Amino acid sequence: KAGVTQTPRYLIKTRGQQVTLSCSPISGHRSVSWYQQTPGQGLQFLFEYFSETQRNKGNFPGRFSGRQFSNSRSEMNVSTLELGDSALYLCASVKDTGLHEQYFGPGTRLTVT
Amino acid sequence: DAKTTQPPSMDCAEGRAANLPCNHSTISGNEYVYWYRQIHSQGPQYIIHGLKNNETNEMASLIITEDRKSSTLILPHATLRDTAVYYCIVRVYDADKLIFGTGTRLQVFP
Numbered sequence: 001k002a003g004v005t006q007t008p009r010y011l012i013k014t015r016g017q018q019v020t021l022s023c024s025p026i027s028g029h030r031s032v033s034w035y036q037q038t039p040g041q042g043l044q045f046l047f048e049y050f051s052e053t054q055r056n057k058g059n060f061p062g063r064f065s066g067r068q069f070s071n072s073r074s075e076m077n078v079s080t081l082e083l084g085d086s087a088l089y090l091c092a093s094v095k096d097t098g099l100h101e102q103y104f105g106p107g108t109r110l111t112v113t
Numbered sequence: 114d115a116k117t118t119q120p121p122s123m124d125c126a127e128g129r130a131a132n133l134p135c136n137h138s139t140i141s142g143n144e145y146v147y148w149y150r151q152i153h154s155q156g157p158q159y160i161i162h163g164l165k166n167n168e169t170n171e172m173a174s175l176i177i178t179e180d181r182k183s184s185t186l187i188l189p190h191a192t193l194r195d196t197a198v199y200y201c202i203v204r205v206y207d208a209d210k211l212i213f214g215t216g217t218r219l220q221v222f223p
Contacts, residue, residue: 004156033210033211035211035213042213042214042215042216043157043200043211043213044213045210045211045212048210056210058210090156090157092156092157092211100145100147100159100162101159101162102157102159102211103159104156104157104158105156106155106156107155107156
């Protein structure tokens, strides 16, 4: 079966702009989590959605937001981009909450100039 | 979630066993030990998890000490494709977020 897909794979934006990233989980998976990976901070949890509801949220400013649709696809939005938002944004899906194995997508590489 | 400590890097010869240690001395009774790896520029990949008993799957074995304060991931016959950063994570079963540390960069050489 198809894995987690993320679009776009690469993105270049300018400071102050906003960006929307998309994640399509594995078919049948209902939970989607987002992570940010930077060389300085490593992999950090952003938020997790299950059945269109945010269940967990990491320690990120309100500029970072997300949502999940009824088909489990998820989007994350970053407003007023800063240079420090340049990172690899990863999405992971799980069939149901609490299950052990999370499946990660290839990520979206965002560069802010 | 408990913190973990891993060596920053390790080397292993191809075909030999790679033994990656992890300390989690503050682990709670209801926290599992998970291992993920990340090959360069890809998303992390789940390897294995355990609570108390040793576990084995097609990828690796997980050995957890009796006091659960440390564990070892064993790749029995390392290949060049096993070169990656390996993350040891502890978390409560129903907490979906994974807290990644800095991991161990495993370099498998010919």
